[in-house]
Amino acid sequence: MTEHGSHDVGIYYKVFGALLVFTVITVAVNRVHLAIPLAVTVALIIAVTKGSLVASFFMHLISESNQIYRVLVLTAIFFFFLMFLPLLGLFSTPAGTEHRSPLTPATHATAEGHH
């Protein structure tokens, strides 16, 4: 039998409480109707905090083998590049497929497309 004695489960309830609080904060911040750049920043900070809590305590990454950290660092590097791939479209766009910035008036964007 797997007898490992007592296991401290209190931390899971504390993390649960923190996750609930952060979820309420996420929705509450949304009601304030911040400007989009600030709203994105705040929402992502809260989401990353919640994700870190889940990964650290529920997935036990806080005390895991180095082998897993290596796998995750490699994944994080690839993920980072993946997230920045869309930016390449700003520098090199095939003729006829260019998209307009939401901030650029349509007439200007069409004119720029012929440059």
Add this chain to the structure above:
Amino acid sequence: MDIPYTVTARPDTGLYNGKLGIWLFLASEVMLFGALFSSYLLLRVGAEVWPRGETILNIPMAFLNTVILISSSVTMVLAWASLKMNQFQKARWCLIGTFLLASGFLVVKFFEYSEKFAHGLAPKTNTFLAIYFTLTGLHGLHVVGGMVVMAFLFGPGAKMWRVAPERYTNRVEITGLYWHFVDLVWIFLFPVLYLL
């Protein structure tokens, strides 16, 4: 032939095989969802207008689903902790609880989707709804996958506890790792799709 290192750690990795396997799988899952999040960014930056999710989607339902998934992560980790403390029945009930919470998530999602379709809002309606249905649909499939494994673990697969308790505990642990990842993805989907 016995599968090696299902309980003890492999000397070169320091992990039992199932655990390394699930982490490699989760790494591939990060790239799968990452590609879709990247597509979302590309579509959003390239769009002339992009609706705020709250004008189309149902935030109270998504909030409820967030609470349900977070709760299911707690019952899942408690199932594993109970097995570590040799409390099989408690662990089994925790697994059943996780399964029921996952079912609850899908029921809420069903009502949410039905509401959209009833109002003529489908993936073909616009780019926002296309990426919304793709991301949440793929996530929903992951929930179903997790439920199948949980049903096996508290159902027919529970027999293993009597003959190989440590191996059974490890199976619950790696199922939990998968389940927490499904929770993690939702933690990002909620603000990105519904609130921003």
